[in-house]
Amino acid sequence: MIEKLIGKIIDKLLIAEIIGKLLSPKIIKKIVRDIKDSIYGENFLKPTENLLGFHGDQYLMNLVNFFLLESSNYVETGARRGVTLKYVADGYKHLNLFSCEPNEEYFSIAEMKLKSDNKCKIYNEKSQSFIPKILDEMDLNNLTFFFLDAHGKGYKWPLRQEIEQITERLNRAIILIDDFKVPNNPQYEHDVYDGQECKISFIKDKLNSNRKYKFIYPKYKIQTSNYKHFTGYIIILMGINVEEMNIPRQLFENFSITKK
Ligand SMILES: C[S@@+](CC[C@H](N)C(=O)[O-])C[C@H]1O[C@@H](n2cnc3c(N)ncnc32)[C@H](O)[C@@H]1O
Incomplete structure (x- = not known):
């Protein structure tokens, strides 16, 4: 036997x-x-995979909604399985979408998920080479919303280079950086790995000093995501007058806005 x-x-x-x-x-x-x-199934969605973007944070999604409606392009670095990308592609048909993911397996999943969307281009490469390439491709007069999410544990982050590339080439942009340290609010988690800490002092010297910036941080004390713990972030408005946008004032009660 x-x-x-x-x-x-x-x-x-x-x-x-x-x-x-x-x-x-x-x-x-x-x-x-x-x-x-x-x-x-053909969209490769595991039963547990969530279909909301921006880690399901309702207040963040509400604010991002207004910024995306004002934008023409959406650029996301680090697509992973394309969860946020698919959410944006489905909800904002007017946008041209660009994203990159160096991990081959994640890239194939994201590509498959977005294959029917001909306004979305995903590149199997690192953001360091992807950003200059797409900035050459895009009309830089149109407003672009950047979601910089290519950082985590286990590798050297491209964040400093991304900020430098974007703020050198563009006069105006909206830049959301995920997993970012929220000052004076320790309940929000942020990424730390191998001497890199996702916070303002990590990127500040890479912000082109010829531009004007506003920093938006969350200040709400309730968890508005069903599946993720308080995750910190920053939204950097570069060359943007938020008063000119059609955003309800009460929405900003949940955020702190500071000028650089
Ligand atoms: C936090 S996950 C992104 C999640 C995704 N943005 C979402 O919301 O669904 C970070 C991703 O960045 C990718 N990554 C790592 N280094 C990168 C680099 N240099 N350029 C672009 N992406 C990178 C990782 O492979 C990983 O898939």
Whole structure:
């Protein structure tokens, strides 16, 4: 009985070794993707995957809604599985969307999710090369909303370079940075990794000093996301007069706005 079992295991290992030798890792990855695709359906949505963007924070989504309505382009660095990208693509059909994701597996998932949207371009590359490329492609007179989310644990962040590239080339922009330290409000979590801390002093010297900025931080004390703990962020308005936008005043009661 045990001999039979060992024989079966050896057979399986031999088959796996032969398959491993015959097929390249790329082909194996594709087969795995196809199997997952047949399990989860063509949009590759796992049952647990949330369909809201911006980590489901209702107050943030309310404010972002007004900024997206005023914008022509949406740029997101670090698409991961394309959750926020899909949310924006579905809700804001007027926008041209650009995003990047260097991880091949995440990139394929995001690409598949957005494949029917011909206004969305996703690049399988790092943001350091992606941002200059798309800035060359875009009409820089049109307002762009940036969602800088390519930071986390385990790698060197492109955030300082992203801020420099954007504020050098553009006169006006709206820049949302996720996982950012909210001053005097420790309940909001922010990213820290390997000497990098996602906070204003980390990026301040990269903000082009020829531009005018306003910083928006959350100040609400209630958790407005169903699935994520208080996550900090900053919205940087560059060269923008928020009074000229059609935003209800009471919306700003949940935020603090400071000038640089
Ligand atoms: C926090 S996740 C992004 C989540 C996504 N924005 C969303 O809301 O659904 C961060 C992503 O950044 C990606 N990333 C890491 N380094 C990067 C780089 N240099 N440029 C662009 N993306 C990067 C990671 O692979 C990861 O998928």
